[in-house]
Amino acid sequence: MIEIKNIHKSYGKNKILNGVDVHVDEGEVVVILGASGSGKTTLLRSISFLESADQGTLTIGERTVELNKAKKRDIVAFRKKTAFVFQNHNLFNNRTALENVTEGLIVGRKMPKAEAVEIAKNALAKVGLADRHDYYPSQLSGGQQQRVGIARAVALSPEVILFDEPTSALDPELIGETLSLIKKIAQEGITMMIVTHEISFAYDVASKVIFMDGGVIVEEGTPDEVLVRPKEERTRQFLKRILKPVEFNI
């Protein structure tokens, strides 16, 4: 179970998060929607302490921490309960695909090497890269890199995986396969928070959809409630904009 309460974050005078609460049950997939600049990335980054929030509490499992008072030790401990899939994957450039996955297991979690390699091989097989163990990121395509990024997160078996627009940096033809991969992993019961602009993917995969605007949650509910029958005008406007059929001039 993950619980974020009353999280606030400003950059200078700019209020980015203005009291956001999110509750994620075990096995749930929460999709966060919102226009660019609405604070989605900041929310995910605050949960993994890549940004230090000004206020708010984070509970993962049994443990709670005040986000602005977390000590180094708390931060390392909480980070081990989460994993992050970045928009631009951020694979370790100097590590092979396999080493990208084992790094956190061996160094972060002090797992014996043989065990870590076993887990990493399974994770890479799961994302369809069993034949790419020894490739460096520079030798992989963007889609393959993102799949290694997903394998790296899954292998950690964290309490929650945070995805920040995992397909936004990919070529259009690679988006579909990456989304189906995430869907497949979601069906294994892994808890996830996903920021995305892919509405039909959100509809399929989410147990809960959150719509954010201006640093607050405007609306949340089941995919049907938020995506099909939104109550709030701002949600409707957003969906209208993002779902507007593309017009081709041929």
Added chain:
Amino acid sequence: MNIKPELIWEAFKSAVSYIPITLLITLVVVVIGLLFGIIVAAIRTYRVPVLSHAADGFVIIFKAMPINLILVVSSLLFVTHFNSIASFLHLTVTVRDVSRIYVGIFALSFPAIAQMSEFIRGSLLSVDRGQYEAGYTVGLTFLQTFRRIILPQMMLVFVPSLTGIVIALMKATSLVILIGVVDVMNGALKYANLYFSYFEAYLAAALVYWGLSLVIEFLGKSVEKSIGRYRGDPA
């Protein structure tokens, strides 16, 4: 002009016999430059309060000064102040006991530290912030992330610059003639006054510097190759 090969040979032999001096000065200055350069770069990159301003000032001052100026001033200060400093520290050495090579090393170290710290800082900044963040999110601490992820990547950028710095420093050591140290360059010139064979002497010195540069260049390339495997072609 009438070039005398045997005088080139004489000058060359003399120059070669001073290679150890040139290499010693270069090597010690490079090591000092690296050690302190890392400290200065870290202070500046991670903006350590107060110290970072001092480090900025240090770099600005020593990058702007001609090396021969630093050498001569250091030497003057050394000659005029060494005895009083030594006696203040209750040392029994006097200015006559200290080889000028040390003065050369001391003086060359300042610009070397300034230069090194700039390149180290540049290499450090060349590694994307996302690499740190990826380390943190898989549960690594700052030090673990730095040592295992950041350092190997910054070295790839730094080593080619280091090769350049080492060669530049090796050539700069020829300025130690200003303070009376004999190195490759001045070794080559030793007999030039006698026979008026300056061209031969400079040619001989150039040959030695070329040779040394080639060796340094080669060593640098080998290091680059061994640490840069991950940028290569498909395995």
